[in-house]
Amino acid sequence: MFLAALALRPQVVGIGPLIDDIQTDLDASHAVAGLLGTIPVLCMGLFAPVGASLCAWLGTRLAMTIGLVLIGVFGILRGVVPSTWLVVLLTLPVGIGMGVGNATAPIAVRETVPERPATGTGVYATGIQIGATVAAAIVVPLAAVLGGWRGSLIALSIASCGVALAWTVLERGADAHVRTEGVIPRLPWRAPTAWLLAAIFVSMSSAYYGLVAWLPDAYVERGWSDRSAGGLVAALSLTAIPASFVLSWLSERHGGRRPWLIGCALVFLLGTAALIVLPGGAYAWALLAGIAQGGCFALVMTLPLDLAESRRRVGELVAMMLGVGYTLGAVSPFALGAVRDATGSFDAVLWVCVVLLAFLTGLASLLPGRTAQGAVQVRVGG
Incomplete structure (x- = not known):
């Protein structure tokens, strides 16, 4: 849970320190550049019900995997496409992945440590805070080393793919991560x-x-x-x-x-x-x-x-x-x-x-x- 939570904020928090470089490179207005920060937060709200439904259909382990893969794969694609509007468009699946992951995490805590809900929540909440803080601190140095904002965001996305792989391996065969009785929330x-x-x-x-x-x-x-x-x-x-x-x-x-x-x-x-x-x-x-x-x-x-x-x-x-x-x-x-x-x-x-x-x-x-x-x-x- 801690590792999965590390990937749930960097793609939105990392935009702020890079926004001027992104805006200059894409020749975008302030409003268009602002969408890169607004879309993921909106998706975290609009797609939270989707995350809960995926947990019912597929189980929390697979639902979280889907969320993390969306964040990582489409984050990489967003970093390589040339068009401004493609960058904006590919921010949408990144935000959907964040929404799915956010909704899945509390349900996974309910399954795995029902007797200690606050401790389980504290573990992934701490992961979210660390992921956000580290991302805010490293995106600018990464951009300097990796040739700009694209390299920085791609690096964060590759790390998210690594987190998705780690989650899948570590949670493999976990009995608690099962489908519900077919009732969709x-x-x-x-x-x-x-x-x-x-x-x-x-x-x-x-x-x-x-x-x-x-x-x-x-x-x-x-x-x-x-x-x-x-x-x-x-x-x-x-x-x-x-x-x-x-x-x-x-x-x-x-x-x-x-x-x-x-x-x-x-x-x-x-x-x-x-x-x-x-x-x-x-x-x-x-x-x-x-x-x-x-x-x-x-x-x-x-x-x-x-x-x-x-x-x-x-x-x-x-x-x-x-x-x-x-x-x-x-x-x-x-x-x-x-x-x-x-x-x-x-x-x-x-x-x-x-x-x-x-x-x-x-x-x-x-x-x-x-x-x-x-x-x-x-x-x-x-």
Whole structure:
């Protein structure tokens, strides 16, 4: 699970540091170049139900393999095609692979370690954080060594193919990875619990993607250099790596998910607010917010495992939460950019992120009191 998760973010995170080179080489507009980052996040939402269905049809082992192969193979093809629109078009199957992999991971945890859902989630959430952080750090040096952005993205894609091979070999013959009884997951549109999870994920992902997109520009506006301002996102990612596992592990042993999620959301809120009102300590606040963000992500991804007993119902909750959450979260950078245009200040953008995190804190408090050690069976069918 850890190895598979390493491949679930580099193809989108690696675009940001290379965007200027990509835009120049392809002679593309800002809007077209922005699609390379927007499409994968939208796909993570739109194709989460497809991932849950593939788990039911084929089993989680094969579903994850398909997702990883899509990421790796089409990532390589995207790096070699000459046309701008072919590069954009081939980003779609890469995003589909990411969507399938994201939806498969919680279901695989439910199968393999049902008695320790937070620990299992923490393992792959940590893999996601490490994959994203390493990709952001190495894509520019790789581009310098390998002849440009194409060589850099191809290298990431080859690594994803290696991850797909490792996953297939290591999971070969695993008894837990079996097909379900033939019932395909349906999105639980009428279930209040499913909508609560979706709202939690929307508020969390919107705040996170908004910060990643606009925090550096907010500090450049304050007079920082591009390099120093970009370091804030690196700091935000750095502390999220250990937090993803450690806070999940602690929640499984002390108090359950709800109080830990409320605490992480509150710290995330305070860290983001401090970035606005106490900019002199920006790196410290970014590190603090990163701890909270890593904890929030891992804990939220564990919630479907807490709130449903059967594998099929876990798949339904995951499909709903990620489908709605990533789809709306992908709009956040654009919407917050519009806030900047309307107000003339990035402070307003960061305050919107604070409001989103206040919603996250409030929504977390609405979770069932038993969201903790052991699943809580809820009716999530239509």
